Amino acid sequence: MSLQRFILKRTLSIIPIMFGVSVITFGLFHLTPGDPVTQLVALNPDVTAAEEAALRERWGLSGPVWQQYLDWITNVLVGDFGQELRTGREVSDIVWARLPETVALGLFGWAFALIIAIPAGIYAAVNKDQFGDTVSRFLALSGISIPNFWLGLMLILIFSLYLGLFPVLAPSRQSLLSPEMLWYLILPGITIGTASAASIMRVMRTSMTEELNKEYVTAARAKGLPERTVILKHVLRNSLISVVTLAATLTASIVAGSVVVEVVFNWPGLGREFIDAINQREINVVMAITLFTGFFVILANLVADIVYAALDPRIRYD
Amino acid sequence: MPSRHNASDSNQNINRRNVIATIGAAGAASLAGCGGQSNGGDGGDGGDGGDGELFPLDVQIEVNADNSDRLQMVELIAESMEQSGYFNTTVETYEWNTYVGRVLDPEYQNNGVIPCIGLSGTFNPGSFCNALHHSDNIGACCNLNGINDSELDDLIDDARYGVDVASDSQLRGERYDEVWNYLAEERYSSITHFDLATAVSNTDVHGFEMWPFAEGTYSYNMFAPQDEQVMWLDRDNAAGDSDLSDLTEGGTMRIAISANVESFDPPHSSDTTSTLAQGFLFEALITSDSEGNVYPWLAESYEALDTQDIDRTAYADYMSTVGTTEEGAVDTDEQVIIQHPEDSPAEDDEVRVLLPDDATEAAEDGTYGMQYRYNLQEGVEFHNGDELTAEDVVATYEYVENSVLAPQTFDSLLTVVQIDEYTVDLYAQVPDAEAERSLPGRSILSSSQIQEVEKGNIDPREGNTPIGTGPYEFSEFEDEQYYEVTKFDNYWTEQKGVSEAFSWFDGSGDFPDGPVIDDFEVEIVPDDSTRSGALQNGEVDSTYGLNTATLDDFKSSEDFLVYGVETGGYEYIQYPVNVAPFDDARLRKAINHLIPRERIVENVLNGYARPAWTDLPALAQGSGTADADALEEEIRPTNEYDVERAGELLDQVAADN
Numbered sequence: 001m002s003l004q005r006f007i008l009k010r011t012l013s014i015i016p017i018m019f020g021v022s023v024i025t026f027g028l029f030h031l032t033p034g035d036p037v038t039q040l041v042a043l044n045p046d047v048t049a050a051e052e053a054a055l056r057e058r059w060g061l062s063g064p065v066w067q068q069y070l071d072w073i074t075n076v077l078v079g080d081f082g083q084e085l086r087t088g089r090e091v092s093d094i095v096w097a098r099l100p101e102t103v104a105l106g107l108f109g110w111a112f113a114l115i116i117a118i119p120a121g122i123y124a125a126v127n128k129d130q131f132g133d134t135v136s137r138f139l140a141l142s143g144i145s146i147p148n149f150w151l152g153l154m155l156i157l158i159f160s161l162y163l164g165l166f167p168v169l170a171p172s173r174q175s176l177l178s179p180e181m182l183w184y185l186i187l188p189g190i191t192i193g194t195a196s197a198a199s200i201m202r203v204m205r206t207s208m209t210e211e212l213n214k215e216y217v218t219a220a221r222a223k224g225l226p227e228r229t230v231i232l233k234h235v236l237r238n239s240l241i242s243v244v245t246l247a248a249t250l251t252a253s254i255v256a257g258s259v260v261v262e263v264v265f266n267w268p269g270l271g272r273e274f275i276d277a278i279n280q281r282e283i284n285v286v287m288a289i290t291l292f293t294g295f296f297v298i299l300a301n302l303v304a305d306i307v308y309a310a311l312d313p314r315i316r317y318d
Numbered sequence: 319m320p321s322r323h324n325a326s327d328s329n330q331n332i333n334r335r336n337v338i339a340t341i342g343a344a345g346a347a348s349l350a351g352c353g354g355q356s357n358g359g360d361g362g363d364g365g366d367g368g369d370g371e372l373f374p375l376d377v378q379i380e381v382n383a384d385n386s387d388r389l390q391m392v393e394l395i396a397e398s399m400e401q402s403g404y405f406n407t408t409v410e411t412y413e414w415n416t417y418v419g420r421v422l423d424p425e426y427q428n429n430g431v432i433p434c435i436g437l438s439g440t441f442n443p444g445s446f447c448n449a450l451h452h453s454d455n456i457g458a459c460c461n462l463n464g465i466n467d468s469e470l471d472d473l474i475d476d477a478r479y480g481v482d483v484a485s486d487s488q489l490r491g492e493r494y495d496e497v498w499n500y501l502a503e504e505r506y507s508s509i510t511h512f513d514l515a516t517a518v519s520n521t522d523v524h525g526f527e528m529w530p531f532a533e534g535t536y537s538y539n540m541f542a543p544q545d546e547q548v549m550w551l552d553r554d555n556a557a558g559d560s561d562l563s564d565l566t567e568g569g570t571m572r573i574a575i576s577a578n579v580e581s582f583d584p585p586h587s588s589d590t591t592s593t594l595a596q597g598f599l600f601e602a603l604i605t606s607d608s609e610g611n612v613y614p615w616l617a618e619s620y621e622a623l624d625t626q627d628i629d630r631t632a633y634a635d636y637m638s639t640v641g642t643t644e645e646g647a648v649d650t651d652e653q654v655i656i657q658h659p660e661d662s663p664a665e666d667d668e669v670r671v672l673l674p675d676d677a678t679e680a681a682e683d684g685t686y687g688m689q690y691r692y693n694l695q696e697g698v699e700f701h702n703g704d705e706l707t708a709e710d711v712v713a714t715y716e717y718v719e720n721s722v723l724a725p726q727t728f729d730s731l732l733t734v735v736q737i738d739e740y741t742v743d744l745y746a747q748v749p750d751a752e753a754e755r756s757l758p759g760r761s762i763l764s765s766s767q768i769q770e771v772e773k774g775n776i777d778p779r780e781g782n783t784p785i786g787t788g789p790y791e792f793s794e795f796e797d798e799q800y801y802e803v804t805k806f807d808n809y810w811t812e813q814k815g816v817s818e819a820f821s822w823f824d825g826s827g828d829f830p831d832g833p834v835i836d837d838f839e840v841e842i843v844p845d846d847s848t849r850s851g852a853l854q855n856g857e858v859d860s861t862y863g864l865n866t867a868t869l870d871d872f873k874s875s876e877d878f879l880v881y882g883v884e885t886g887g888y889e890y891i892q893y894p895v896n897v898a899p900f901d902d903a904r905l906r907k908a909i910n911h912l913i914p915r916e917r918i919v920e921n922v923l924n925g926y927a928r929p930a931w932t933d934l935p936a937l938a939q940g941s942g943t944a945d946a947d948a949l950e951e952e953i954r955p956t957n958e959y960d961v962e963r964a965g966e967l968l969d970q971v972a973a974d975n
Contacts, residue, residue, distance in 0.1 A: 002800075009570070011405040034415025043418070043437065045449035045459045046725040048652075049664040053647035062645050087581055088774055097797060156851055169574075169841055169849040169858075172799040201942075266843045274580070 003309060014295070021294045022073065022287065030065045036281045038060065038083045058216055059085045062181055072287065082284035084277075091288045094273060101268035105262070109192030113254075114247065118196040121204025121243075123243050126231065130318040136201065143198030148257050150262035152191040159187060171267055171286045192257045196250040203246050207239040227316055237290050241311055248304030252297040325536060331893060351360050372899060372975045373404045373968065378431040379419070379891065383411035385436070388889060390559045390922045391510060392434050395891070400911045402961060404968045405909075424457030427464030430897035431744035435460060436513075439666045439886035440531075441610030441936065442752050443942025445931050446480050450507050450890060463894045465506045477751070482625045483687065484749040486579075491944035499935055502956045505897055505906040509930040511919050516926060518872045518880050519860035521556035523547040523571070524564070526860070528883035530937045531607060533590045537597025537863055538572060540833040541789060543816050544607040546825040550834045551859070557879060562828040565884045570837040574849045574861040578842050580837060582784040585721035585777035591842070598803045598838060599701075600761035600786035603692050603711070610940045612755055613822055614708060615690035616762055618785065624689040627747050633747075635679040637670040644962050652721035655728050655745055674719060677733040677745075686732050687748035694740040695819065700764045700809040701783075701791040708742040715744075715763035716746035717773065723760070730756050751941070756808050762787060789833045798840045805833065853878070866924035899971065908967035911960040931957050 011173045033270035037055050041047040060071060075082060075276075081091040120140075124133045161165045166187055171180040211217065212235055220230045259271035270289055347737040377399065381392040389411060410431070412420060414823035420426060421433045437460055437859035448455070453471050473548075477483060479491035481531045501507075517535055521525050529538035539549040551569035552560070579595045581587035587596075605615040616619050633656055641649040646664035648654055655677045657663070658670035672680070680686065698706035715734040718727050730753055732745040746753040763776065764785045773783050778784070778795040785792075787810065792801035803966060811819045812832040823829075841858060843849045852858045852866045864872075872878040891913075893906045900906060915929035931954040939946040 032415065033419045040722070041725075043435075043439075043459050044725065045445070045455060046729050047458070048657075048725070049458060050642075050648050050657070051725055053643065053663075056616040057643060057645060057647050070897070079610075140880060153847060158850070161851055161854055162856070164965060167812060167857055168848060168855045169843065172796060172841065185841070192520055263845055264848065266841075266845060266848050268796075270799065272844070 003306070007302070007306065012306070014018050016150075016299050018291060018294060018300060022291060023069070024285060026069050026072070026283075027065070028066075029170070029286060032281075034281050035061050035074060035283075037282045040086060040281050061085075072284070076287075076291075081288045082176070084282050084285055086280065086282070093282045094285060095270065095292060098268065098270045098273050100176055101267060102255075102258055102262070102271060105185065105188055105258055105267060105269055106251075108246075109190035109254050109257070110191050111197070112193035113196035113200055113250070113298075115125045116193070117200035118204055118243070121201045121208060122231065122236065124201070124205040125208035125212060125239075125270075128205075134207075138238050139202050140198040143194045143201075146194070147223075148191050148195060149192060149260045149264050152188065152261055155191060155263075170268075188261050192254055192261045194255060196247075197256065199250060200243055200246055204243050207242045208235060210305075211235045211238050237311065240287065241308060244307050244311065248300045253302035255293050255296065272310055319791065320799070330628055340523050356973055357652070357848060371767055372972050374406050375554055376406045376408070378408045378410055380412065380417070381434045382408045382414045382417040384414050384808075387651070387922055388434060388436060389437055390778065391889065391918050392891075393639050394918055394922060395510075398914050398959075399909060402912055402964060402968075404965075404970065413476060417565065421462045422457065422459065424464070426462055427456070427896050430865050430894045430900070432891050434889065434891045434895055435462070436887065438888040439888060439936055439938065441606065441755060441940065442478075443934060443938040444474065444936065445886065446888065446938060447494075447497050447501065447507070447941070448474050448478075448890065451501070461892075462576065463506075463892045465622065465892075465894050466896075467504070470500055470504070473500055475912050479748055481625050481749045483751045484753065485622075487751070487941060490531075490751050490941060494934070494942045495944055495949055497941070499658050501933055502953045504903055504969040505910050505956070507890045507892040508906075508957075509888050509933050510913060510915055511884050511889060511892040511923065511927040511930050512935040513889075513915045514882045514926045514928070515887075516614060516864065516869055516882040516883040517860060517862035518850075518864060518869065518878055519557075520853065520856070520878055521558070521876075522553045523549060523859050523879075524552050524557040524560045525562075526557070526879070526881055527608075528881040530883055530885040531606070532862055532885075533593035533787050534597060535686060536594060536838070536860075536965055538608075538790075540598070540835065540838075541811075541830075542605070542607070543811075543820055543825060543829060544605055544611075544613045545674055546829055548830055548834065556876075557727055557731075563833060565830065567834040571835050571860070572839045572841065572850055572858045574841045574843045574847075576849065576863050577844055579795070581774070581777050582795075583774050584763065584794070585718040585723040585727075586774040586776075587686070588722050595801060595840070595873055596761060596786075597782070597788075598790040599784050599788040599792055600763070601788050602700060602761055603694075603758035604755075610937060613820070615820075616698060617696055618695045620692045621756070622754070623672050623691050623743075624686075624857050626687060628685070628748065629748055630659050632685055633672045634670065634679075634684065636659060636676040637672050637829075638676065639668050639670055641668055642666060642740060648818075651720075653728065655732065656761065656935065664708050671854050672809060673714070674733065678735060681733045681735060681743075681745045686745040687750060688746035688753050690746070692735070692742050692744065694723075694742065695810065695814075696740055697762075697813065698787050699808045699813075700787055701725065701785045701806055702764060702766070703808075704764055704766055706762065706787055707739050708736040709739075710762055710765045713765045714760060715766045717763060717768050718760055721774070725955055726756070727760065740934060753818075791835070800830045800839060802840070809833075812842045826862055866926045869926065870924065882926065886935055888935065889931060899975070901972075902971055904967040908964040908971070909962035911967070913957075914959045916959065925956070 037052055038141055041052055083090055084094060120136050127133050156168060160168045167184060170184050174180045209307045217235060218231060259267060259274055262269045262271035263275060274289045338580045379392050379396055381389050383389060386435040389880045393407055397410050399405040400407050421435065437449060438916050449460045450467050451461060451470055452474050453466040456464050474498055477490060477497055483493055515530055515532055517528060524829055526539055527547055528738045539547060541548055552566045553572055574589050575594060577591045580589050580592045582595060584596050584600055601616050603617040604612050604617060606612055637658060641665040643649050648663050648669055652673045654671045655674060655885055656672040661669035663669050670971050694706060695706060700706065711948050712734050718724055730746050730750050731748045735743045737743055744757045746757060767776060767785045774781050776784050780796060785793050791806045793802040793804045795801040809832050816829060816831045817823050843852060846865055849861050850864050853861050869880050875882045893900045895901055919925060934951050943949045
């Protein structure tokens with residue numbers, strides 16, 4: 001199968017996956033009790049049952065679930081994600097407004113993860129079973145195990161409150177690309193990237209170790225190539241394949257991690273909006289963000305598959 | 319799925335007793351005389367030696383799991399009941415939304431369980447008895463266990479509605495005293511404590527005082543001549559015992575709030591942070607001091623012109639008949655001002671309702687409960703340069719129709735009628751002692767803005783700058799991040815001078831004519847620990863709503879001042895009065911005696927609350943009692959932790975079974 005056909009096939013498969021995601025999320029959402037009306041008026045002694053019913057009617061929350069889903073999906077298919085019920089604001093506006101913040105945070109975390117993980121992985125593989133390797137494996141294990149909300153709070157405590165190097169609040173009057181903002185992004189970026197860095201480092205180390213034992217490495221060394229060239233030019237390239245897959249999968253965990261990190265660092269991205277929306281039972285917002293992140297994760301995996309081919313021309317798509 | 323901690327599990331039980339006993343031995347003062355002494359002797363006897371059948375009684379207490387303080391409180395109550403030996407208690411927890419859905423179900427009362435929930439009351443004393451006990455609120459907020467006592471309904475109604483109480487505040491206080499005494503006698507619910515509202519500021523902020531409602535914290539402090547209250551910034555001298563003569567003008571105050579501003583449109587939002595933001599920009603016809611006394615504000619003066627002895631059925635002739643939907647909603651796009659008390663949209667296909675135009679017609683024909691006349695201040699300027707007139711007031715109240723604030727507005731308001739350019743009449747539906755406070759409470763909007771925007775869209779996100787008469791005008795807003803307000807140059811009290819503007823003002827000559835701080839920068843920071851970090855790091859000057867453990871840290875620091883005041887927030891448990899044996903008042907009173915109110919406040923809430931010795935908090939004492947001290951003296955003994963008295967009552971119950 002040619003690359004073009006592969007891409008086409010995978011792109012088409014996005015449709016049933018997204019459909020599945022939407023049905024499951026919508027269904028799960030309705031299994032959880034409460035709706036925006038309960039949130040808004042339930043504990044207000046002045047609201048009568050009739051007023052509550054009228055509000056449900058107006059917001060389209062009174063029919064059976066399948067009916068509500070059909071109404072929703074029909075609108076989505078023509079590009080209308082509906083409104084935030086309480087405020088009447090367009091959901092697509094909300095998502096677009098939040099997107100740059102989350103993308104910036106995600107990219108920062110992702111870059112941090114790769115910059116730390118790849119050199120550390122190489123170092124650990126080359127110095128396998130020596131002291132440096134043990135230390136880096138210990139750090140990797142800690143990185144995976146530490147919950148990121150806790151790490152975030154600790155970083156704030158040490159670097160913002162004790163050392164005063166970073167502000168606690170994002171410099172909100174600055175543009176996203178200003179130096180102040182990039183400086184501020186360091187702590188949340190580290191927080192969100194740490195777990196990924198740890199996973200990538202471990203995979204990098206394993207696949208690098210495997211490659212180092214292969215015959216072509218011995219041949220290259222025998223040929224008299226400097227060790228540096230052997231590692232960086234031959235072994236690294238071959239070991240990167242598994243890292244690429246992992247890095248793509250980790251996109252999902254970075255997106256998921258942003259939900260927590262954005263709350264801790266008061267970062268006004270999609271993750272914070274998502275939490276608010278769930279708490280307020282704003283179904284349209286929840287659905288839109290879920291679909292969007294789902295789409296993004298699928299896309300990242302597709303890109304990973306394509307990059308495979310670029311790294312290893314032997315991989316064929318059939 | 320609810321999770322279950324069964325306190326009656328014998329092993330656990332023994333362990334817990336040991337733990338409590340150990341703590342007691344270690345000398346925790348608040349435990350002395352509580353569980354420690356009583357758990358051994360008489361309690362156990364009561365359990366074993368009762369007439370066999372009734373005790374120990376299985377009791378289930380329910381609570382939402384996400385509020386850890388409330389959960390701990392419930393566990394403490396359960397433990398205390400358990401230790402009496404008369405009860406086997408189970409604490410059942412639910413996720414918040416599940417819980418709300420569960421307890422508001424009208425069938426909930428048949429489960430025979432004790433729910434615990436928190437509500438926030440207002441200056442209106444009714445907010446501490448009506449929601450919990452009036453039969454109108456069964457299946458709604460928050461008569462959870464179906465208390466249906468017509469004598470009590472009448473007592474509650476008679477304390478608020480009627481020509482007599484509307485014109486005689488002394489009588490009103492006496493009527494409420496009857497309510498509190500009746501409640502102490504029947505003890506359908508137990509209010510455990512009243513919350514404390516807290517704020518923390520650094521010492522650059524001078525003259526700060528706590529307001530009982532979080533949403534008014536900063537607008538109250540910026541300028542409140544009714545309490546001679548104003549705050550200012552002085553970054554060179556530390557606050558502490560500064561007084562008005564030290565006042566310095568100018569500066570930018572930075573504050574951190576806990577949630578996004580849902581809307582800047584006053585009647586289309588009711589959340590705390592939206593109201594807080596609107597407090598800088600908008601004003602109402604009246605204002606209120608920290609005890610709930612009403613002062614004319616945008617109205618230069620007001621008077622009650624007339625009160626008539628009618629009830630809501632008197633409007634029948636003016637009502638229209640409209641259909642109802644399957645879900646039990648009234649099928650009309652217009653605001654329902656009054657629904658005929660004898661009709662029910664859930665049961666009938668058609669109901670009689672009073673719509674806005676009919677309400678105005680009724681009032682003009684002389685059918686109304688009360689008529690209040692407001693004489694507006696002249697020369698009040700909106701931020702867009704328009705002058706405030708009666709037209710703005712009428713347009714504002716029309717704009718409230720079908721908004722989030724419509725239910726509480728049209729709970730008492732009939733209609734608003736313009737008399738001349740600076741005079742407007744507000745009518746109450748029935749003679750209502752709360753009318754003076756509740757009718758004129760809405761933020762006044764500019765009629766020209768109302769004409770321009772779609773309903774609910776007075777918001778920068780919709781491209782509309784909110785326009786009010788308040789001392790600050792809107793400057794910037796970044797959704798979920800921050801907003802800024804700047805001092806309005808033509809603010810009317812500064813133009814007139816404070817003693818000229820308010821004939822009731824009799825404060826110091828040093829008191830400024832308006833707020834003195836130039837700008838407010840408000841950061842939106844939902845996470846508690848981030849908010850307190852920003853305050854510690856000097857990135858903001860003030861914040862509120864921090865958890866109690868953090869407050870203690872700030873309290874011990876010289877650079878910060880912690881402010882607190884009792885609010886209307888309260889928590890209560892409610893007994894399943896329709897299920898035996900809870901139909902016996904002695905049982906309910908006994909459990910009430912087993913609630914360790916002082917321990918709850920000290921140990922669970924770190925002292926940031928006050929035990930509810932009566933059902934009436936300090937802020938509603940102004941109109942909720944004839945004599946607060948006498949009331950407390952009378953009712954407090956019934957709410958004291960008293961294992962012996964509980965045992966006596968329970969033995970009586972057992973004997974009668």
